[in-house]
Amino acid sequence: MSKLRVVHYINQFFAGLGGEEKADVKPEIREGKVGPGMAFAAALGQEAEIVATVVCGDSFYGENMEEARKLVLDMVKGQKAHLFIAGPAFNAGRYGVACGDICKAVSEELGIPVLTGMYIENPGADIYRKHVSIVQTGNSAADMRNAVPAMAKAALKLARGEDLKASEDGVMEKGIRKNMYREARGSQRAVDMLIAKLSGQPFETEYPMPDFDRVPPNPAVEDISKAKIALVTSGGIVPKGNPDNIEASSATKYGKYDIDGVTDLTSDAYQTAHGGYDPVYANDDPDRVLPVDVLRDMEKEGVIGGLHRYFYSTVGNGTSVANSVGFASKFAKELKEDGVDAVILTST
Amino acid sequence: MVHICTVVPISLTVGANRIVPAIAIPHPLGNPKLDKKEEKALRRQLVEKSLKALQTEVDGQTVFEC
Numbered sequence: 001m002s003k004l005r006v007v008h009y010i011n012q013f014f015a016g017l018g019g020e021e022k023a024d025v026k027p028e029i030r031e032g033k034v035g036p037g038m039a040f041a042a043a044l045g046q047e048a049e050i051v052a053t054v055v056c057g058d059s060f061y062g063e064n065m066e067e068a069r070k071l072v073l074d075m076v077k078g079q080k081a082h083l084f085i086a087g088p089a090f091n092a093g094r095y096g097v098a099c100g101d102i103c104k105a106v107s108e109e110l111g112i113p114v115l116t117g118m119y120i121e122n123p124g125a126d127i128y129r130k131h132v133s134i135v136q137t138g139n140s141a142a143d144m145r146n147a148v149p150a151m152a153k154a155a156l157k158l159a160r161g162e163d164l165k166a167s168e169d170g171v172m173e174k175g176i177r178k179n180m181y182r183e184a185r186g187s188q189r190a191v192d193m194l195i196a197k198l199s200g201q202p203f204e205t206e207y208p209m210p211d212f213d214r215v216p217p218n219p220a221v222e223d224i225s226k227a228k229i230a231l232v233t234s235g236g237i238v239p240k241g242n243p244d245n246i247e248a249s250s251a252t253k254y255g256k257y258d259i260d261g262v263t264d265l266t267s268d269a270y271q272t273a274h275g276g277y278d279p280v281y282a283n284d285d286p287d288r289v290l291p292v293d294v295l296r297d298m299e300k301e302g303v304i305g306g307l308h309r310y311f312y313s314t315v316g317n318g319t320s321v322a323n324s325v326g327f328a329s330k331f332a333k334e335l336k337e338d339g340v341d342a343v344i345l346t347s348t
Numbered sequence: 349m350v351h352i353c354t355v356v357p358i359s360l361t362v363g364a365n366r367i368v369p370a371i372a373i374p375h376p377l378g379n380p381k382l383d384k385k386e387e388k389a390l391r392r393q394l395v396e397k398s399l400k401a402l403q404t405e406v407d408g409q410t411v412f413e414c
Binding site for chain 2: 020023059062063093094097123126127213214215216217218219220221222224227229235277278279280281282284285287288289290291293294295297298303304342343344345346347348
């Protein structure tokens with residue numbers, strides 16, 4: 001039997017093109033395996049062969065999703081592939097979204113099995129797990145040696161037409177319900193579960209609730225010309241020298257900075273501490289991330305009541321949801337106590 | 349709160365209720381290709397749109413498109 005033809009999708013970093021300075025590269029296709037494809041080739045063994053690798057910059061994909069999707073799809077189409085693998089993306093947000101998006105598109109357009117891998121908190125996981133089989137990986141490339149064999153094994157199963165199970169194959173739950181036959185009828189099972197719950201016994205729900213983190217929207221600001229507006233960012237804008245040493249990725253802290261009398265964020269006095277995007281533009285003019293200059297003008301013109309004296313900043317780059325929730329619950333309280341009426345949050 | 353961001357699907361996933369799409373990941377409120385004056389005008393437009401979003405009642409996640 002001839003080998004299965006596999007096409008692999010990776011970003012600019014894993015292709016060895018470079019980091020953020022190369023995140024804008026358009027999709028390109030290379031013959032054979034590249035970067036993590038070496039490990040995949042070993043793990044796939046005799047059954048399958050990586051015939052081509054598509055490389056695309058994370059920013060290019062994130063900022064031009066429709067165009068990027070089309071370009072990559074066209075490249076994959078030409079390869080007569082039997083199987084499509086993307087990543088693993090670990091906890092890289094844009095990469096995870098790109099992997100999920102292109103897998104979904106390849107599956108829908110070309111009808112071949114697709115698989116990717118990423119960390120459970122990667123935003124791509126939440127968006128695409130319903131549509132795409134995603135192997136759960138660690139949060140950094142240090143987990144490559146575990147991630148690749150698990151992904152290769154799951155991908156081969158998919159290619160053979162077998163179903164993947166969360167417990168066996170390490171894939172994330174898709175949340176798809178399948179009909180099955182049970183001896184006891186529903187009312188009986190429900191009462192059994194209720195009795196188990198009331199008596200403190202373990203029970204397994206048949207329909208787990210997804211972990212929705214939603215808040216009801218606040219009412220509209222009535223009179224913006226009287227409102228005190230605060231600026232918050234995950235784009236890592238800090239005073240020059242990053243006095244609080246906020247980490248370039250996986251931040252464990254945020255900063256609170258006084259901008260009393262500051263009318264413009266200049267490159268002499270401010271910079272970004274973010275390690276997940278090309279910092280050239282933000283360092284050149286930090287207002288491109290945190291619009292202090294415009295809000296000062298509006299304050300002077302009476303468009304807004306005022307700009308809050310402090311801005312809050314952290315680095316949203318692989319930063320855990322738990323940390324982020326922790327930061328916000330602290331500074332949101334301060335903002336309320338300081339009489340702030342509305343917040344503009346900017347993200348890169 | 350209004351969230352100004354470039355990758356709107358991420359904002360929708362994390363649960364922002366008022367979302368204003370931005371210019372680009374490394375410069376959400378700017379465009380280095382423009383001259384300084386034009387760039388500031390572009391930034392002002394985005395901030396004005398955000399203020400408008402803050403003054404708009406919403407009953408769920410809402411993206412304030414251009």
